[in-house]
Amino acid sequence: MGILVAWDNDNKSVLRITYEESWNWKDHRITQDVINTLLSTVDHPVDLVIEIHESEPARITSCAVNEVTQCVHKNWSGKVVVVSPNSQLAERVLAATPALVAR
DSSP: OOEEEEESSTTSOEEEEEEOSSOOHHHHHHHHHHHHHHHTTOSSOEEEEEEOOTTSOHHHHHHHHHHHHHSOOTTEEEEEEEEOSOHHHHHHHHHHOTTOOOO
8 A cells, every 4th residue: 555554652642644655545545544443442632643755746645635634533633743855845735735734
C-alpha cells in the first residue's frame, strides 16, 4: 500500500500517516478506515502526524489531507502535524486545507 498508518509511540497518543511516493485514492480510502479503526481502540485523544512526499501534486495531497481531517474518529484530538521534505509543498498543502493551521 502507498500509505502507511502506525502508532508513533507506545502510549498510542500519536498516529503517523505516511503518504509514500506512490499512492492512489483506493489506498487513501482504506487508510481512512484504518485510522478510524485504530482510534477506536483507545479511550483518549490522539494527535495525527501526516508525512507527505513530493511525488504527488500539492493539490491532490491537500485534498487527501483535508479528507483525513474530516473523517476521523471522535478520539482524534484535532491536532495535526504535517511533515514534508519540501517546505513549499507543506505550505501549499496547509493553504489548501482549511482545517489546518501552519505553525
